[in-house]
Amino acid sequence: MNTSTTKLKLKDTLSDYIFIALGILSINFALKGLLVPNHFFDGGVTGMALLLHETYHINIAFLIFAINLPVILAGYKLTGKKFVIKTTISILILGMCILWLPVPVITHDKLIISMFGGFFIGMGVGLGMRGGCALDGIEILAVYTGKKVGFTMSEIILGLNLIIFTVAAMFFGLETAFYSMLTYYVASRTINYVVEGVQEFTGVTIVSGKSEEIKAFLVLHMDKGITVYKGERGFMKNSFEVSADCDIIYTVVTRLEVRRLKNAVHEIDPAAFIFSGSVKETAGGILKRKSGH
Template sequence: MKEQLIKYGLIDVMYVTIGILFCGFALKGFLIPNHFFDGGVTGVSLLLHELYHWNIGYVIVVVNMPLVLMAAFQVNKKFAFKTLLGIVGLALCLLFVPYPQITSDKLLVSIFGGAFMGIGIGMAMRGGYALDGVEVLALYTGKRVSFTISEIILGINIVIFLIAAVKLGLPTALYSILTYYSASRAINFVVEGIEEFTGVTIISGQSELIKEELVMRLGRGITVYKGERGFLKDSFNISAPCDIVFTVVTRLELRKLKNIVHDLDPKAFVFTNVIKETAGGVLSRKARH
C-alpha cells in the first residue's frame, strides 16, 4: 500500500509539473507579450499585471492566496496544500524559466495560447492540483446563491472581460474571450480525454435484439426501464409495452453503437447525454488522479 501511494504521488507530481510548464509556456510565450487575458483568477492576475505592471509571478500567488485559504475550509486541507504548491510552482516557473515569445499574430495567440493554457490546467487537474482558484470561489458563492458553479464562473469571467474591454479596448477583450474558450475546450479534452463517457438511451420495438447486441457484441452493461411506446397524433390511444435500454459508452464507441442500433431498427429513437462522473457497476476506466 505504501509503495502504491508513493507511485501515485510521483505520478501526480509529474502531471502537475508538466501542467506548470505548459501554463508557463502559454503565458510567457503567447498571452503576456501580446497583452491577452484568460478567465478566472489567472485572468485577474494578467489584468493587474497589465494595468499596474506588477510582476506576474508575485501577482498570481497573492491573488490566489485568499482562495487557497478558502479551499482549506470549503474542500479540505490536503487539496488546499496541493493547490498552493501548484500556484507557487507556476509562479516560480514564470519568474525563472526563460520562455521565448512565439508569435504576435492575434488569432494564433488566442487559439494556441488558450490551448496550451488549457492543457496545462488540465494536466494539473489530472494530478489533483489546481492552478486557478476560481472554482473554489464559485463553490463558496454557490452555497449562498441559487446559481450553479458554472454560471458563477461565467459571471466572474464576464466581469473580467468587461473590465478588459473598458481599460484595454474591445478587440483585446474579444480575442481574450476566444482564448478562454480555447482553454476551456482543451481542459475538457485533457481531463476527460477520448474516454469521455456518454449515456445512450434507446427506445425501439427491436429492444430484445438491441440488448443482446450491446451486451454480447459491444461488451457493454445495460439497464432496462419498462415503458410504453406509441401515443402518436393519429393513434393516440394505441400503445405497446417496450423496454427502454440505457447504456454508457466512450466517445469512440458511440458511432459503432449507433450503427448497430440502426442496422437492427432504422426507426429507433436514440438520444445521448454526456456523463461527467461515473463510479461502480461494470464500467471500467483507467485510473485518474
C-alpha cells in the same frame, strides 16, 4: 493495507505529481512565451492577475500567488485540507517558475498568441485538475461566492469574466478584449478535453420489446458490456391500462459507434425507444480494459 493497494496509491500519487508538473510548465510557457510579453489577457484568476500586471506593473508571479491563495483558503471547507495544501504548493512552484525559469518570446502574431496562449493555459489548468489541484482558482471562487449570494457556478464565472473583459476593453481597447475572449474560450475548451478526455463517450439507453435480440447484438457483434434494468413499457394515451414487462438496456459507446448502434437497433425493432447522453468519464469495465490494450 495490502501490497497491491500500496502500489496503486503510489502510482496514483506519482501520476498526480507528473500531471501537476506538466501543468505548471505549460502555464509558465503560455504566460512568459506568449501572453505577458504581448500584453494579452485571459479569463479567470489568471486573467485578473494579467489585468493587474498590465495596469500596475506588479510582477505576474506575485499576483498569481496573491490572488489564488485567499481564494483557495476561502474554499477550504469545500475542498478539504489535502487539496488546499497540494494547490498552495503547486501555485507557489508556479510562481517560482515564472520568476526564475526562462522562456523565450515565441511570436508577436496576435492570433497565434490568442489561440496557443489559451491552449497552453487550458492544458496547464486541466493537467493540474487531473493531478488533484487548482492552478486557477476561478471555480473555487465561483462555488464559494455562489453559496453566499445564491447564483450558480456558471453565472459567477460568467460575471467575473465579463468584468475582466469589460475592464480590458475600457483601458486597453476592444481589440484586446476580443482577443482575450478568444484566449479564454480556447483555454476553457482545452480544459474540457484534458480533464474529460479527447475521446468522449456516449451512454445509450434502449427500451424495446425485442430486447433479447438487441442484447445479443451489443454483446456478440459490438463487443460491448451492457447493464439491464427491469422495467415496464406501454401506458399509451389510447390504451393506458395496457403494459408489459421489459428489459431496459444501457451501454456506453464511443461517438463513432453511436450511428452504427442506432441503425442496428432500429433494424431489429423499428419501434425501439432510444435516448443517449454524453458521458464525462468512464472507469473500469470492458470499455476501458479494451482501450488499454
